[in-house]
Amino acid sequence: MIRFDGAGKRHPDGTIAVEGLDLDVPSGRITVLVGPSGCGKTTLLRMVNRMVEPSSGRVLLDGTDVAELEPAKLRRGIGYVIQQAGLFPHRKVIDNIATVPYLLGWDRRKARARAAELLELVGLAPETGKRYPFQLSGGQQQRVGVARALAADPPVLLMDEPFSAVDPVVRAGLQDELLRLQSELHKTVLFVTHDIEEAVRLGDQVVVLRAQGRIAQLADPHTLLTAPADDDVAAFLGRDRGLRGLGLRPASAVDARPVSDGLRYGGWELTLDDDHLPIGWIDRDAVTAELHPASGYRPDTDTLRTALDAAVLSPAGVAVALDADGRAIGTASREAVLAALAVPGDEPGSTTDGATGGR
């Protein structure tokens, strides 16, 4: 775990970059620092690997004050990914990735074998390793940057706006990739962005900062979107924050009506075959028994967004909950899906565990 314990930074010219922050960054999770330009995000991130020394307070890594650790050694145990990847232009991709293993004194063959493994892990073809950074696209360079940060298998990853220099489509791909990697690797990730969309997509917890590194809110993405701490946070989250929450909440949160409780909604009836596979909706008042497509969602793997989409597309306004074999297990109206967006018992401004508040 990384702990900021009253960590502050006052520069010699008197600028207070960070006033003094208490924050716990839990192990094995992604914590995102988000906030307007100049609020101190990069300063906080760099305090962890001692690229910035706090002028007050401490930063603890698994209980040890990083100030007691030798910087070069500390940094070898912390992956660091920055905007534009920051690759060495004169070194082949494979050697860029192997930078830290070389520094750790691994022999060349072992270091390159590890780098080749990492190329694959971040979704790049083996031949990419032989190229120079300028021969890669921006998105590919960022992948190399991530691979390089992971080379010595550090438990901690610091990521400073790593995806902000690429276009939105590539960026979404890189975000997916990071989530996939994290589901395998379980690193302690501290991720800086000024993009709230990225923050709620990636963060297990999101720390919204105001000027001088003060915490405006610390919460999981869903709580943040549905219960912003105050008007400033709500404004920062944007007007469509409620809709964005749909993509974050699992469809299992919907209180679906079991198939055994009936398949009629007003004049519409869902027909199933003998195996409970949906055939379609029938308008019971219509003269002909025309079948209308039944759209469904998987409660175990989909989000509320998919469930709502299925409900909206259905002529009855009802989504069909399906099991892994496509059998109907329940039905959920638009209203039922939307009701799942509300978090019972959550008070506006509540924070998650691990928050120790700002000063």
Ligand SMILES: Nc1ncnc2c1ncn2[C@@H]1O[C@H](COP(=O)(O)OP(=O)(O)OP(=O)(O)O)[C@@H](O)[C@H]1O
């Ligand atoms: N060496 C320095 N001397 C004086 N002030 C500095 C120095 N480095 C940073 N600052 C100031 O500290 C504040 C925080 O900077 P920091 O780079 O941490 O912000 P940030 O939130 O990462 O910003 P951005 O999103 O624009 O990258 C800013 O006001 C910045 O101008």
